[in-house]
Amino acid sequence: MTAITTKIVRDHGLNEAEYEKIRSLLGREPNLVELGVFSVMWSEHCSYKSTRAHLKKLPTKAPWVLQGPGENAGVVDIGDGDAVVFKMESHNHPSFIEPYQGAATGVGGIMRDVFTMGARPVAMLNSLRFGEPSHPKTRHLVSGVVSGIGGYGNCMGVPTVGGEVNFHRSYNGNILVNAMCVGLARRDNIFLSAAKGAGNPVVYVGSKTGRDGIHGATMASAEFNEDSEEKRPTVQVGDPFTEKLLLEACLELMATDAIIAIQDMGAAGLTSSSSEMADKGGAGIVIDLDKVPQREINMTAYDMMLSESQERMLAVLKPGREAEAERIFRKWELDFAVIGVTTDTHRLIVKHKGEVVADMPVNALSDAAPVYERPFVKRAPATGTPSFDASRPVMESLLKILAAPDMCSKRWVWEQYDQSVMADTVQMPGGDAAVVRVHGSNKGLAMSTDVTPRYCRADPYEGAKQAVAECWRNLTAVGARPLAVTDCLNYGNPEKPEIMGEIVAGIEGLGEACRALDFPIVSGNCSLYNETQGEGILPTPTIGGVGLLKDVNRMATIAFKREGDAIVLIGEPKGHLGQSVYLRVVEGKEEGAAPPVDLAVEKKNGDFVRGLIEKGRIDTVHDVSDGGLLVAVAEMALSANIGAGVRLKYSLDTFISLLFGEDQGRYVLAVPTDEADRIVADAAKAGVYAQQLGYTGGLSEREGPVLHGVGIPPIALTKLRAAHEGWLPTYMKA
Amino acid sequence: MKSAVVVFPASNCDRDAAVALEQMTGNKPHMVWHADSEVPDVDLIVLPGGFSYGDYLRCGAMASQSRVMADIKDKADKGALVLGICNGFQVLTETHLLPGALIRNAGLKFVCRPVGLEVVETQSSFTRKYSHGQRVVFPVAHGEGNYIADEETLDRLEGEGRVVFRYAKGESPNGSARDIAGIINEKRNVLGLMPHPERVCDPLLGGTDGRALFESLIEALT
Numbered sequence A: 001m002t003a004i005t006t007k008i009v010r011d012h013g014l015n016e017a018e019y020e021k022i023r024s025l026l027g028r029e030p031n032l033v034e035l036g037v038f039s040v041m042w043s044e045h046c047s048y049k050s051t052r053a054h055l056k057k058l059p060t061k062a063p064w065v066l067q068g069p070g071e072n073a074g075v076v077d078i079g080d081g082d083a084v085v086f087k088m089e090s091h092n093h094p095s096f097i098e099p100y101q102g103a104a105t106g107v108g109g110i111m112r113d114v115f116t117m118g119a120r121p122v123a124m125l126n127s128l129r130f131g132e133p134s135h136p137k138t139r140h141l142v143s144g145v146v147s148g149i150g151g152y153g154n155c156m157g158v159p160t161v162g163g164e165v166n167f168h169r170s171y172n173g174n175i176l177v178n179a180m181c182v183g184l185a186r187r188d189n190i191f192l193s194a195a196k197g198a199g200n201p202v203v204y205v206g207s208k209t210g211r212d213g214i215h216g217a218t219m220a221s222a223e224f225n226e227d228s229e230e231k232r233p234t235v236q237v238g239d240p241f242t243e244k245l246l247l248e249a250c251l252e253l254m255a256t257d258a259i260i261a262i263q264d265m266g267a268a269g270l271t272s273s274s275s276e277m278a279d280k281g282g283a284g285i286v287i288d289l290d291k292v293p294q295r296e297i298n299m300t301a302y303d304m305m306l307s308e309s310q311e312r313m314l315a316v317l318k319p320g321r322e323a324e325a326e327r328i329f330r331k332w333e334l335d336f337a338v339i340g341v342t343t344d345t346h347r348l349i350v351k352h353k354g355e356v357v358a359d360m361p362v363n364a365l366s367d368a369a370p371v372y373e374r375p376f377v378k379r380a381p382a383t384g385t386p387s388f389d390a391s392r393p394v395m396e397s398l399l400k401i402l403a404a405p406d407m408c409s410k411r412w413v414w415e416q417y418d419q420s421v422m423a424d425t426v427q428m429p430g431g432d433a434a435v436v437r438v439h440g441s442n443k444g445l446a447m448s449t450d451v452t453p454r455y456c457r458a459d460p461y462e463g464a465k466q467a468v469a470e471c472w473r474n475l476t477a478v479g480a481r482p483l484a485v486t487d488c489l490n491y492g493n494p495e496k497p498e499i500m501g502e503i504v505a506g507i508e509g510l511g512e513a514c515r516a517l518d519f520p521i522v523s524g525n526c527s528l529y530n531e532t533q534g535e536g537i538l539p540t541p542t543i544g545g546v547g548l549l550k551d552v553n554r555m556a557t558i559a560f561k562r563e564g565d566a567i568v569l570i571g572e573p574k575g576h577l578g579q580s581v582y583l584r585v586v587e588g589k590e591e592g593a594a595p596p597v598d599l600a601v602e603k604k605n606g607d608f609v610r611g612l613i614e615k616g617r618i619d620t621v622h623d624v625s626d627g628g629l630l631v632a633v634a635e636m637a638l639s640a641n642i643g644a645g646v647r648l649k650y651s652l653d654t655f656i657s658l659l660f661g662e663d664q665g666r667y668v669l670a671v672p673t674d675e676a677d678r679i680v681a682d683a684a685k686a687g688v689y690a691q692q693l694g695y696t697g698g699l700s701e702r703e704g705p706v707l708h709g710v711g712i713p714p715i716a717l718t719k720l721r722a723a724h725e726g727w728l729p730t731y732m733k734a
Numbered sequence B: 001m002k003s004a005v006v007v008f009p010a011s012n013c014d015r016d017a018a019v020a021l022e023q024m025t026g027n028k029p030h031m032v033w034h035a036d037s038e039v040p041d042v043d044l045i046v047l048p049g050g051f052s053y054g055d056y057l058r059c060g061a062m063a064s065q066s067r068v069m070a071d072i073k074d075k076a077d078k079g080a081l082v083l084g085i086c087n088g089f090q091v092l093t094e095t096h097l098l099p100g101a102l103i104r105n106a107g108l109k110f111v112c113r114p115v116g117l118e119v120v121e122t123q124s125s126f127t128r129k130y131s132h133g134q135r136v137v138f139p140v141a142h143g144e145g146n147y148i149a150d151e152e153t154l155d156r157l158e159g160e161g162r163v164v165f166r167y168a169k170g171e172s173p174n175g176s177a178r179d180i181a182g183i184i185n186e187k188r189n190v191l192g193l194m195p196h197p198e199r200v201c202d203p204l205l206g207g208t209d210g211r212a213l214f215e216s217l218i219e220a221l222t
Helices: A006-012 A017-027 A034-042 A092-097 A099-115 A138-156 A225-234 A240-254 A269-281 A299-308 A322-331 A394-402 A453-458 A460-477 A497-516 A580-587 A601-615 A628-640 A656-661 A673-686 A717-733 B014-025 B066-078 B086-093 B151-159 B209-219
Strands: A065-067 A074-077 A082-090 A118-128 A160-167 A176-186 A201-206 A259-264 A282-286 A312-315 A335-343 A347-352 A356-363 A425-427 A434-435 A442-449 A481-490 A520-525 A540-549 A566-569 A620-622 A644-648 A667-671 A690-696 A705-710 A712-716 B005-006 B031-032 B044-048 B080-084 B100-102 B111-117 B134-140 B146-148 B163-167 B178-182 B188-191
Touching: A006 A034, A006 A601, A017 A034, A017 A460, A034 A092, A034 A269, A034 A299, A034 A356, A074 A481, A074 A520, A074 A656, A082 A099, A082 A442, A082 A481, A082 A540, A092 A138, A092 A176, A092 B031, A099 A118, A099 A138, A099 A160, A099 A176, A099 A240, A099 A259, A099 B188, A118 A138, A118 A240, A118 A442, A118 A540, A118 B209, A138 A160, A138 A240, A138 A453, A160 A442, A176 A442, A176 A481, A176 A540, A201 A225, A201 A240, A201 A322, A225 A356, A240 A312, A240 A322, A259 A269, A269 A282, A269 A299, A269 A312, A269 A335, A269 A347, A269 B005, A299 A347, A299 A356, A299 A673, A312 B146, A322 A335, A356 B080, A394 A580, A394 A628, A394 A656, A394 B146, A434 B005, A442 B066, A453 A460, A453 A540, A460 A481, A460 A497, A460 A601, A460 A620, A460 A667, A497 A601, A540 B111, A566 A673, A580 A628, A580 A656, A601 A667, A601 A673, A620 A628, A620 A656, A628 A644, A628 A656, A628 A690, A628 A717, A667 A673, A667 B163, A673 B100, A673 B209, A705 A717, B005 B014, B014 B044, B014 B209, B044 B066, B066 B080, B080 B209, B086 B188, B146 B178, B151 B178, B163 B188
Parallel strands: A082 A520, A118 A160, A282 A347, A481 A520, A644 A705, B005 B031, B005 B044, B044 B080, B080 B188
Antiparallel strands: A065 A074, A074 A082, A082 A176, A118 A176, A201 A312, A201 A335, A259 A312, A282 A335, A347 A356, A425 A434, A434 A442, A442 A540, A481 A540, A566 A667, A566 A690, A620 A667, A644 A690, A705 A712, B100 B146, B111 B134, B111 B163, B163 B178, B178 B188
16 A cells, blocks of 8 residues: 655645644554545535634524534525525636536536435526636636536526626636525425434445546645646536436435435545535444446545545435335436445444455544634725716716626626526526525525625725625515525635635624624635635625515516606715725726625615515615616616616715715615605605605607716617627627 | 326426416326336327436437337327427427427527517417417527528428417527427427427516417317
């Protein structure tokens, strides 16, 4: 057997102290298989060794939370015996190396996390961040990632209903692909991964094991450098056809009571699924690798334990139920093999060709994994209000903003995704939140992914708060009660104190906002080491939120519904231009303080707006976020092809900041005028800022519907639409 | 009206079709597994959308060899009504129940969006409740819906009133010959179309233009 040298230890991403710890836990030198197992289980990706101490501070509980972090996905009660199961996960590093397969397997992996809990996936969202458009790799990466997400999700027959696509130079060498899956289950039929009890059969189902993806988790836990492209063999290859069969077969088996525990084989494959199930169940496990279905010949124990071949699951069954389970998997033409048994030894024992090739205490791989209190430095937040040219013509700026890469319509992307399969998508991409009906009922699930990384760079704490608040606001804007959050914390190298400072402040900001908004975190992951050649990405704590609509017939959308409605702003305009889209796009500056989030005001304003929707008093709402007020009104007009007139009280030096400022906690409503008066009066009583801004409608004889107003020369919606819809397809064609 | 929906491995619009059928006809359809030897005695057989066998080979090619397809061919020859939607249309061309083929979209990308269609032919059990030339909107969701056939076949299809749905002018999502979205066989009992009528039977889902297709079938069968 290979002797373990310092170089081998280093190549496995373990440092000397960690290796010493392994030796003392085993009471001997590990062999190569064991070293490989430790290296993936102790990798940042699997062990959260840099963040675990901080993540503990996040709020994870509420009366409606059925399952918080620690399982394959979070579970939330939505009444009537239904439960929503969801999680978001990153697939950043593989997607940069091989965009199609990286993104596709990201989608496949997160879907397995959801259906392994007993839920049928009903929606996908994707939060994507690419380098600047002028970077030579960006177009190729956008094209590959979008095709990969579509290729996998479309074949699975799960609608992709929302997400984000942004561009910034900090992602030039390290894109972000964060995929979120939302599923539905019955609350009394949730499956967990705790392999309780000894003597139960351990079964392997799904695809055969190959050599693909060996050490993917370790790769995802290191910085990128110029040799990263050589890591292409560590990227897995997706097979959505097999996954679709696996989904149906698992749900069919789950309708019986044969399963004790089940977990998908994701990062670190057979290693993590077997050791985590044993660990959570307080059991041991013995695996015989000769029984593992194999795609290639001469695979070693090391290969099999570290393979990240996709579309595989490990389950522990009740004894005697193997034949029944096998019949189901054979019907779906999938591999099925009993590969081991649970024990009461608390050890993970791996056999190959009649010999024990690994024998480790289960908790050495989990609880005993290192936890680092890494040193951190909190950078002072950026402050101040940057200067701007108050004389710039408003409409030229609006056109520029609507056509900016971050702000333009992402139709080119979402039209490559099947958004309406499963025939329950009642709100498609393009609004504040997507809404999918709970099949067979009038309830709806609203979902959104949000984060504004430029705010997080300026102020990691306020930026993280803002990400949660914006997500909560987007769910509220369609009329949903926000329920819970999954997060994907994308940051740079935690071994650098400034980056660790961003992470710590970010987690504090998330916690603060989630507590204030009663919006607990039920699942998520961390993706660290997102750097290339020493340059960290913008801090990007992506928030995926899910909310519940009691009745999808009472739902708001952003499109104007009628001409002559009053346009009402909820939430005070203070003209905060620091870190705004306006500054970035029009003035070419990424400067100033991030907009502060007053969580009490956020909650009060949101509760007021949601109440109006629930009572059926309003049907047209849009949150005010990137780009500010005028952009929000323009988007509402474009969605409906109905014009709008905006009248703001202003002085010349505040006009631009009022129109384009990114103050938080705000919504624009459109509502018949008599009701608008009542709403403004009710808002005053509730202590909520409300102001009538103007009216929907406005036609030019030659140009059709127009956007106009005091100090705003009329501009045809056709012209705004051309700018808004044109940028992305033009860019991708070039 | 009694119906059946065939489920191939990785069909994924089978549930959507079943929901629409139940909603429109009041009867739950039989779900028929591809490996079954025959379809029960029904008035309508639906081949649903999806990615049968992953569509790793030509779309529909593997499914066309499924065991149940022999019975469906037989029943279609005897006059049973067969509706193929999206992947189902691809299966029908692969089994030669319909002429021509569906190739990669001209834009080389999967396209999902609502598309305007013209109902060209109302002399069929599938479309009698539409008016001739009526404009309807159905969503499409496919990567390979670009209909091709030789000129002679296309002329024949048009001459015999067998082009049933056409993409409205300028709205073709895939580059199909003569903007063809759906065709019917010579005996007028087998219809294939790429757009999804089953996804527009509920106003909450963006329209009800698909309902008339099911209403036509109900009327034809009673």
